Amino acid sequence: xxxxxxxxxxxxxxxxxxxxxxxxxxxxxxxxxxxxxxxxxxxxxxxxxxxxxxxxxxxxxxxxxxxxxxxxxxxxxxxxxxxxxxxxxxxxxxxxxxxxxxxxxxxxxxxxxxxxxxxxxxxxxxxxxxxxxxxxxxxxxxxxxxxxxxxxxxxxxxxxxxxxxxxxxxxxxxxxxxxxxxxxxxxxxxxxxxxxxxxxxxxxxxxxxxxxxxxxxxxxxxxxxxxxxxxxxxxxxxxxxxxxxxxxxxxxxxxxxxxxxxxxxxxxxxxxxxxxxxxxxxxxxxxxxxxxxxxxxxxxxxxxxxxxxxxxxxxxxxxxxxxxxxxxxxxxxxxxxxxxxxxxxxxxxxxxxxxxxxxxxxxxxxxxxxxxxxxxxxxxxxxxxxxxxxxxxxxxxxxxxxxxxxxxxxxxxxxxxxxxxxxxxxxxxxxxxxxxxxxxxxxxxxxxxxxxxxxxxxxxxxxxxxxxxxxxxxxxxxxxxxxxxxxxxxxxxxxxxxxxxxxxxxxxxxxxxxxxxxxxxxxxxx
Amino acid sequence: xxxxxxxxxxxxxxxxxxxxxxxxxxxxxxxxxxxxxxxxxxxxxxxxxxxxxxxxxxxxxxxxxxxxxxxxxxxxxxxxxxxxxxxxxxxxxxxxxxxxxxxxxxxxxxxxxxxxxxxxxxxxxxxxxxxxxxxxxxxxxxxxxxxxxxxxxxxxxxxxxxxxxxxxxxxxxxxxxxxxxxxxxxxxxxxxxxxxxxxxxxxxxxxxxxxxxxxxxxxxxxxxxxxxxxxxxxxxxxxxxxxxxxxxxxxxxxxxxxxxxxxxxxxxxxxxxxxxxxxxxxxxxxxxxxxxxxxxxxxxxxxxxxxxxxxxxxxxxxxxxxxxxxxxxxxxxxxxxxxxxxxxxx
Ligand SMILES: Nc1ncnc2c1ncn2[C@@H]1O[C@H](COP(=O)(O)OP(=O)(O)OP(=O)(O)O)[C@@H](O)[C@H]1O
Ligand SMILES: [Mg+2]
Numbered sequence: 029x030x031x032x033x034x035x036x037x038x039x040x041x042x043x044x045x046x047x048x049x050x051x052x053x054x055x056x057x058x059x060x061x062x063x064x065x066x067x068x069x070x071x072x073x074x075x076x077x078x079x080x081x082x083x084x085x086x087x088x089x090x091x092x093x094x095x096x097x098x099x100x101x102x103x104x105x106x107x108x109x110x111x112x113x114x115x116x117x118x119x120x121x122x123x124x125x126x127x128x129x130x131x132x133x134x135x136x137x138x139x140x141x142x143x144x145x146x147x148x149x150x151x152x153x154x155x156x157x158x159x160x161x162x163x164x165x166x167x168x169x170x171x172x173x174x175x176x177x178x179x180x181x182x183x184x185x186x187x188x189x190x191x192x193x194x195x196x197x198x199x200x201x202x203x204x205x206x207x208x209x210x211x212x213x214x215x216x217x218x219x220x221x222x223x224x225x226x227x228x229x230x231x232x233x234x235x236x237x238x239x240x241x242x243x244x245x246x247x248x249x250x251x252x253x254x255x256x257x258x259x260x261x262x263x264x265x266x267x268x269x270x271x272x273x274x275x276x277x278x279x280x281x282x283x284x285x286x287x288x289x290x291x292x293x294x295x296x297x298x299x300x301x302x303x304x305x306x307x308x309x310x311x312x313x314x315x316x317x318x319x320x321x322x323x324x325x326x327x328x329x330x331x332x333x334x335x336x337x338x339x340x341x342x343x344x345x346x347x348x349x350x351x352x353x354x355x356x357x358x359x360x361x362x363x364x365x366x367x368x369x370x371x372x373x374x375x376x377x378x379x380x381x382x383x384x385x386x387x388x389x390x391x392x393x394x395x396x397x398x399x400x401x402x403x404x405x406x407x408x409x410x411x412x413x414x415x416x417x418x419x420x421x422x423x424x425x426x427x428x429x430x431x432x433x434x435x436x437x438x439x440x441x442x443x444x445x446x447x448x449x450x451x452x453x454x455x456x457x458x459x460x461x462x463x464x465x466x467x468x469x470x471x472x473x474x475x476x477x478x479x480x481x482x483x484x485x486x487x488x489x490x491x492x493x494x495x496x497x498x499x500x501x502x503x504x505x506x507x508x509x510x511x512x513x514x515x516x517x518x519x520x521x522x523x524x525x526x527x528x529x530x531x532x533x534x535x536x537x538x539x540x541x542x543x544x545x546x547x548x549x550x551x552x553x554x
Numbered sequence: 555x556x557x558x559x560x561x562x563x564x565x566x567x568x569x570x571x572x573x574x575x576x577x578x579x580x581x582x583x584x585x586x587x588x589x590x591x592x593x594x595x596x597x598x599x600x601x602x603x604x605x606x607x608x609x610x611x612x613x614x615x616x617x618x619x620x621x622x623x624x625x626x627x628x629x630x631x632x633x634x635x636x637x638x639x640x641x642x643x644x645x646x647x648x649x650x651x652x653x654x655x656x657x658x659x660x661x662x663x664x665x666x667x668x669x670x671x672x673x674x675x676x677x678x679x680x681x682x683x684x685x686x687x688x689x690x691x692x693x694x695x696x697x698x699x700x701x702x703x704x705x706x707x708x709x710x711x712x713x714x715x716x717x718x719x720x721x722x723x724x725x726x727x728x729x730x731x732x733x734x735x736x737x738x739x740x741x742x743x744x745x746x747x748x749x750x751x752x753x754x755x756x757x758x759x760x761x762x763x764x765x766x767x768x769x770x771x772x773x774x775x776x777x778x779x780x781x782x783x784x785x786x787x788x789x790x791x792x793x794x795x796x797x798x799x800x801x802x803x804x805x806x807x808x809x810x811x812x813x814x815x816x817x818x819x820x821x822x823x824x825x826x827x828x829x830x831x832x833x834x835x836x837x838x839x840x841x842x843x844x845x846x847x848x849x850x851x852x853x854x855x856x857x858x859x860x861x862x863x864x865x866x867x868x869x870x871x872x873x874x875x876x877x878x879x880x881x882x883x884x885x886x887x888x889x890x891x892x893x894x895x896x897x898x899x900x
Contacts, residue, residue, distance in 0.1 A: 500611055503611060503614060503615070504614065506651050507608070507614045507615060507617070507618040507651065508608070508614075510618045510621075510622065510649075510651060510652060511566065511570070511576060511608060511614075511617065511618050511621050512570055514563075514618075514621045514622050514624070514625040515563050515566035515567045515570065515576065515621055516563070516567060517563070517625050518559060518560065518562060518563025518564075518566070518567075518621065518624055518625045518628055519560060519563030519564045519566070519567040520560065520563070521563075521564075521567055524567050524570035524571050525570070525571075526570060528573040529570065529573065529575060532575075
């Protein structure tokens with residue numbers, strides 16, 4: 029009989045073996061993902077700190093004599109965020125599934141995986157340690173470490189503590205990895221640009237391997253409101269989550285348990301819900317049978333009267349900030365049309381989410397985008413760059429909207445940007461690259477785009493008519509002087525003054541503009 | 555001439571000074587305003603007037619071009635220079651925004667100016683490119699600058715003398731001719747000169763080189779009105795030849811605004827449809843295009859006389875056409891020795 033061997037592997041070992049799941053599938057993609065994970069950690073830290081982010085990224089090539097397509101790069105990311113308390117630094121970057129973002133509120137990070145994966149990938153391809161420098165305002169701690177992959181824990185090589193006279197706060201990470209920059213350069217820069225689009229309060233500086241400097245300057249110092257952690261919504265809870273809550277609860281009876289542990293459950297709701305679940309109000313949580321628990325969890329899906337999930341755990345960009353970001357990164361001016369709509373919170377499967385959509389068109393939009401609909405997709409302020417046409421945004425913008433009703437022709441240049449924020453983004457895969465078409469989410473996205481596109485029709489006809497008026501005025505400007513000149517010569521006199529006539533035609537254009545203001549906007553039924 | 559151009563300038567000048575968008579009034583040249591006047595036996599413009607208004611976005615460009623052309627014409631007149639339609643078109647080339655897209659457009663504006671001033675363009679020294687010529691015993695005296703008072707006899711040149719601005723503006727001093735023979739083609743004209751047809755028939759010879767230019771029609775008209783010389787026209791026997799004759803006789807719609815171009819008493823003497831049969835001329839079959847044209851002519855008011863209708867019908871009936879050269883079948887001199895004498899007799 030063949031011998032079957034059993035063994036267990038650590039989470040770090042699992043992701044070492046299956047790194048493509050986390051986006052580290054090949055050298056170029058790994059380069060992109062590493063940058064992305066580090067930048068997103070930095071952005072999160074700055075928002076928690078509530079400071080306008082100041083992010084510095086440098087990728088430099090380590091010269092060697094290898095004649096391969098891949099190169100060794102040193103990647104350095106610095107931020108002015110919270111910084112990490114020294115005691116958490118080793119685990120935060122040396123242990124898979126260790127993090128501060130498991131709470132129920134919107135953040136870019138969710139898994140406790142990304143930053144660590146970047147470190148892990150660097151380590152396995154270069155055998156070099158990572159260097160982390162961080163301060164929360166006090167001393168500066170510098171760790172040189174690597175990951176003990178089999179045991180999923182940090183292996184500290186050096187820990188230095190320095191004084192911090194200037195009171196610096198933030199984090200700097202420097203790691204080496206074997207990557208392929210040239211193939212991913214375009215996407216990487218696009219990623220930074222789109223990050224700047226939806227984080228207009230961030231200043232991003234990037235120095236590429238060839239020494240080129242890219243700067244994405246902030247357009248505002250304003251930050252969106254900080255999300256607050258919330259209790260789970262009963263609708264989204266499953267048996268395991270429920271069991272865990274019970275194991276730690278101090279509530280004496282089920283009524284108070286429901287009220288204490290779930291959002292939006294008051295006296296009445298608790299009573300009515302427990303009645304539906306056939307659980308006594310006085311039942312002691314710790315005494316519930318497995319059948320009771322299953323019944324309760326099932327009932328949460330049937331009970332139709334819970335309040336909508338609390339959206340204070342979400343942090344939409346907001347109409348003003350999103351407009352600022354898009355205008356600055358796409359180079360739009362007041363001559364272009366742009367409208368941003370932040371929808372009211374909504375839910376799918378018990379998770380709250382908010383959709384924000386921007387629609388832009390105009391001659392500056394055309395400069396960068398050419399004809400047709402260009403979509404930009406964002407989830408929790410992260411740009412999504414891959415697999416565009418499989419995502420829900422593409423579907424909503426291209427299939428659900430009848431652009432003809434907005435006077436948009438096939439050669440019109442239109443930008444549609446959609447931001448979905450949620451405590452749980454409906455990613456279609458673990459790669460965090462595109463969103464699945466959850467019906468509720470799809471509907472919200474479609475409505476948001478429609479709402480943002482409402483003014484396009486008016487803008488189009490206004491622009492069309494203004495252009496016509498301008499052309500008209502130009503014609504007078506062109507010909508009246510000639511008429512004056514030659515009639516003067518013909519009459520053997522001086523050239524008569526045409527200024528009064530030009531004033532007459534140019535006052536007309538203001539009247540036209542006034543009339544254009546009144547162009548009714550259309551409302552498409554959804 | 556100079557005065558009416560200056561007047562036009564003054565009109566526009568005053569309008570602008572009064573803070574008015576300049577405009578002018580003129581007769582409409584649209585087809586529904588071109589009428590056939592049976593008394594004058596030519597086309598005339600009807601009573602409808604139009605306004606060319608610079609306030610109108612579609613009018614302002616042609617309006618500007620009109621004023622420019624008026625200025626250009628005045629330059630010609632004051633400097634005693636002449637120009638051609640083509641030259642005028644090219645002169646506008648240097649003028650940004652006034653520039654014409656093609657010569658047609660330029661010609662059209664010149665016609666507008668004629669209508670606006672009620673004068674022929676020859677009066678403001680713009681002539682078509684000339685190909686037509688005149689030959690015979692006619693003494694003229696030039697009035698063009700540099701030649702004032704100089705005289706010449708039109709027999710001096712065996713090729714004929716081109717009918718250009720110099721001839722058009724000259725004084726006719728004397729002639730011994732008692733008729734004018736108008737021929738459609740240069741080759742036949744040369745043949746007639748060679749065969750001394752001018753002496754034989756005591757005639758002035760004019761060749762029109764196809765559809766006759768306005769200056770040629772003006773000279774024909776002058777010879778008829780001032781010298782009472784009967785005019786005989788001699789063209790191919792096909793719709794195009796007929797129409798060359800008809801335009802000399804009754805004028806063209808394009809020149810409906812002008813007088814002194816049509817010579818209603820001029821006679822078309824051949825080649826008649828009946829000549830084809832009587833002389834057994836070599837022929838060619840009518841093309842589809844000829845056919846279409848013949849029917850158009852039948853509907854044209856200028857052709858409403860029975861004589862013309864019959865001639866058109868003959869061609870349609872025999873389905874054939876013949877050229878002047880067809881007489882060569884009987885020898886090169888046959889046309890001068892036999893055909894023309896016979897025609898002129900009847
Ligand atoms: N630049 C930083 N500033 C402050 N804290 C950081 C920084 N980078 C990482 N951290 C901390 O380290 C933790 C682990 O980061 P990591 O990227 O591995 O996971 P995550 O961001 O929580 O989730 P995800 O896997 O989705 O990125 C974070 O939760 C955060 O607390
Ligand atoms: Mg992260």
